[in-house]
Amino acid sequence: MSSVNLSGSSEEESELRRGPWTFEEDSLLTHYITSHGEGRWNVLAKSSGLKRTGKSCRLRWLNYLKPDIKRGNLTPQEQLAILELHSKWGNRWSKIAAELPGRTDNEIKNYWRTRVQKQARQLKIDCNSKRFLETLKHFWMPRLVEKMGQTSSQSQSSSSLSSTTNTQNSETPGLLTVPQQVKYTPYQATNENPSSSHCSSDSMKKQSEKECYHVDIDNFNVEDFMSGDILMPDCQVEAIDWINSEDAATYWNMDELWELKK
DNA sequence: AATGGTCGCAACCGCCGCTCA
DNA sequence: GTGAGCGGCGGTTGCGACCAT
Secondary structure: OOHHHHHOOHHHHHHOOOOOOOHHHHHHHHHHHHHHOOOOHHHHHHHOOOOOOHHHHHHHHHHHHOOOOOOOOOOHHHHHHHHHHHHHHOOOHHHHHHOOOOOOHHHHHHHHHHHHHHHHHHHOOOOOOHHHHHHHHHHHHHHHHHHHHHHHHHOHHHOOOOOOOOOOOOOOOOOOOOOOOOOEOOOOOOOOOHHHOOOOHHHHHHHHHHOOOOOOOOOOOHHHHHOOOOOOOOEOOOOOOOOOOOOHHHHOOOHHHHHOOO
16 A cells, blocks of 8 residues: 555645655644644645655654754764664664664664675675674674773763663563673784784684683673763773774774774 | 766655554 | 554665765
């Protein structure tokens, strides 16, 4: 069924606008919702004078116009939360978005597809595989945690995440359930182990198997990080220098993360 | 400067489940 | 019980911006 057909008229159907929204349309929709409230999207679409489907109006409002929508880059906290929650729930974007106030399911979905899956492709790892989860667990998440520690020390107001915690979801035990007390050893600033600097997926697998990154995330609770209750404990160094390796950027070009290195 | 490739994001599509007559 | 209408969700696509050559 198509909402377009609700009108039942091919003439009306042909009048329906598609594509990018104009300022006037945004304004019209915003004013209508301000006056009448959300919901009843098909009625709204017709009553407001917008030549859009109800679905289109709903999407535009929820993903763009709604006042509490947060724009801009995802914070490390938010990225970590996404990784964690995705490990629990999979592609339940709306459910994940519900844990990140101001962020939309569309935005999170885009983040996952354009950033996370890109990394998986570059590593030649199936992003649905346990191996990729391990890679996230042993490398990516510790880096995010590290960055969170840095940013939180710079600004107490960095945490913009919800205090409405949906903690300890037992629905699906996550592989990445994270630590009350984080003990991890991020990568090393100095290249002490140049012989190990080749960052192939095989080497990464070996690295993972050797547990060179001591990331005790078994008991990690991401909400505790969000609340700022947990600060970074010992940040000992013991790792291959992925970053300085010639190929590293090819595999891990999460720009924000690498800024830590500078 | 022109062109082709890549990336990121907004928007659309199709399916599913819920509600209600 | 059932079918239509609707809202919500996840997957996909289109396109503008940016970058490299």
